[in-house]
Amino acid sequence: MTPRITWVLGQSGYGKTSLLRQLVAQGEGAWFVADFEAQIEPLRLRGGRLAPAGRVWHDVEEFLAHYAGRAPDPVSVFRDVEPDRVCDLAWASAPVTVVLDEVDLTLGSSRRPPHPSLHRLVHKGRHAKRADGQYARVSVVLAARRFYNVHPDVRSQADLVYVFRVAEPRDRDALLDLGFPSAEAARLPSLGRGEFLRWAR
Numbered sequence: 757m758t759p760r761i762t763w764v765l766g767q768s769g770y771g772k773t774s775l776l777r778q779l780v781a782q783g784e785g786a787w788f789v790a791d792f793e794a795q796i797e798p799l800r801l802r803g804g805r806l807a808p809a810g811r812v813w814h815d816v817e818e819f820l821a822h823y824a825g826r827a828p829d830p831v832s833v834f835r836d837v838e839p840d841r842v843c844d845l846a847w848a849s850a851p852v853t854v855v856l857d858e859v860d861l862t863l864g865s866s867r868r869p870p871h872p873s874l875h876r877l878v879h880k881g882r883h884a885k886r887a888d889g890q891y892a893r894v895s896v897v898l899a900a901r902r903f904y905n906v907h908p909d910v911r912s913q914a915d916l917v918y919v920f921r922v923a924e925p926r927d928r929d930a931l932l933d934l935g936f937p938s939a940e941a942a943r944l945p946s947l948g949r950g951e952f953l954r955w956a957r
Contacts, residue, residue: 759851759882759892761913764899765927766920771950772899775918776855779897780831781806789833789855790842792862796855798831816841839863843873846894847881853895859910860900870907878913904930917955921947 762779764772773795780787781801789796791812798810810829813819814836819828828849834842839862846854854877856863863871870878881894900906904926914934922928922944931941940953947953 759895760915761878761882761895762897762916762918763903763911763914764897764918764920765903765931766901766922766947766952768901769949770920770947771952772901772920773857774950775920775952776857776897776899780855783830783853785830786828786849786852787831787855788828788842788846788849788852789831790837790839790857791833791835791855792839792857794835796833798829798833800830813837816845819845840871840873843871843877846896847873847877847886847892850881850886850890851893853897855897855899857899858901859898860902860905863910868907870910874910878910903927906930908933914957917957918952919944919955920952921945921949 764775766772777796780789780796781799798808798812799806800809810831810833812833812835816837819832839856842854846852863874877894877896881892881896884892886892902924903911911930917936919931928941928944932938935957936955940955
């Protein structure tokens with residue numbers, strides 16, 4: 757699968773986490789999930805049902821020691837682990853998809869440079885060569901409540917966008933800067949719970 761950057765955006769309580777769970781469950785290959793609020797479990801759809809597909813980790817070193825050269829389980833959920841550590845692990849473990857929630861709160865802001873680990877993933881993860889000569893091939897799923905509060909250097913990187921209800925004009929302006937259709941942006945304040953718009957850039 758071609759690596760890509762996916763955004764899941766919108767106000768709290770309108771369905772972002774539910775969609776993240778769905779994306780993880782329906783995903784292919786290895787996924788690393790930085791789960792700051794303990795809301796996502798390591799599950800995959802099998803035969804139409806959710807089934808265990810990995811485990812929850814609280815320490816990156818323990819994760820590395822456990823697998824030690826073996827391929828990780830389909831879904832590895834990281835809790836109480838700094839998001840930059842998960843970014844670095846994804847870079848070293850590719851091909852992989854990494855899920856980073858609340859990036860507007862945890863990995864920089866519109867007024868501060870993005871964390872170097874996040875910057876590397878979004879700008880180079882899809883196609884750059886690592887030090888070992890292998891291509892990184894990292895897909896990234898980023899979730900945020902306040903898109904305008906994400907540094908422009910990060911939010912400019914987007915292949916696919918899911919947007920739930922957005923009432924803040926600055927968030928809509930940030931989407932318009934990406935090329936999001938203005939007619940669709942005008943609909944965002946009226947979306948109900950669980951409703952979203954999907955836009956491929």
